[in-house]
Amino acid sequence: MASSDMSSEPLLRATNVHKRFDSVEVLKGIDLDVAQGEVVAIIGSSGSGKTTMLRCINLLEEYDDGEIHIDGETIGYRIVGGVRKRLRESAIADQRARIGMVFQGFNLFPHMTAEQNVMLGLTKVQKMPKAEARDRAVHWLDRVGLAERREHYPYQLSGGQQQRVAIARAVAMDPRLVLFDEVTSALDPELVAEVLSVMKSLAESGMTMLVVSHEMLFVRDVATRVVFMDGGRIAAEGPPAEVMGNPSSERLRSFLGRFHGLFG
Amino acid sequence: MIDYQFNFDVIWRNWDNFLGALGMGLGLAAASLTLGAILGLGLAAARISGKRWLDRPVWLYVELVRNTPLLLLIFFVYFGLPEIGIYVLDKYHSFILTLTLYAAAYMCEVFRAGLTSIPNGYLEAGKAIGLRPAQRARYVMLPMMFRITLPAMSNNFISLFKDTSLAAAIAVPELTFTARQVNANTFRVVEAWLTASILYLAAAYLIAWALRRVERRYAMIR
16 A cells, blocks of 8 residues: 555544434544554443444444545545545445454355355455465464364354454455454353454554454453543543553543453 | 046147146246346336335336236236237237236335345445445345345246236137147046146146255355
């Protein structure tokens, strides 16, 4: 990815992002930078806007105001004479291909094997030859510990295995940034650890990650920075030890208090 | 007392006619289903397009066809179109056209239901890996819709096959027409209708069995 004249910008820069659903404003001006190699965790109670923020970054939701840049390029819009114009669907698709996303509900294509799920974006979006795409898929399925299961369909896999395939599908595209949207929330407790350990190993390999999560131990151990969202705004931000160890506000203290015992 | 004397000789003498007629019915059903599915898919796309000017006419068409007796449609196309100056159709093409239009209305609703039942998460997953809209349709929506709607398509195919008996009304030599002819020529009333019934039953049952195997092959969740 060639860096442009905007190369002084961080990988992701969101400025003053606003989003409303009808009369409810869920994002009230978010400013967020993510530098290459950072693992940024977004925490906050449900309804605080953290998932919406994540979904705006690859335009699964359209933001109403502000700008989101990836490598200096505005996501989803261009400004023509001071007016925002939505990009063509094909241009948006090309932008999305550079941003990986892992969903709470896995969303593996149910009619494809694990390997086919990983290969689809490689062959159809990146136009990679089939053999090369298969090698890449096998490599990543191996990285998430599922090389043996590559011929399995999603319904033949456990939730934790499905989520690991979904991670492989996202990272195999060699994205600049991977978004994780509460990826362990739909899992049985005993399956959470296998997914978190895959994410930890990705983080250690230098992948840039933006993670919405309620797994506070994971956040504390793996994130390089924590962002606490409250009521559509960023209410606190900093290294995990600082934000979680020494909460700056009553709201944050009471939010973290729900995970009591973890930070005693 | 039943004192009817069965005599199946006339049936065996006309056996080739019966089999040919059965093949004709299957062919009419297959052609109509194929063309009807293609047309129905287009109609379904119009229905979910979110554009009123596309959605409303298709809705009207579907309601008109589904609430009109098929026999009447057959007569309208075969006898009615020539009256308004359209002469190009022989009885075979006329019947296939009618059954196609009829099937398309039903398939439209089947496909529309199938398309709208695909959970949004799969489409978002397609967006997230950078698939373009046409690619999402081709690699995500259509294969999933096909699998979701297979049982309904199977039922439609069997219904259409049975509906081909109505082609007898415009003298297409399918199974019902053939049975009536044998009946008229030989007065073996019971044998003729019994044979036709058994052939319909056997064929419909075989189709259902074969399609169930296809359904199992393509099931996403077993």
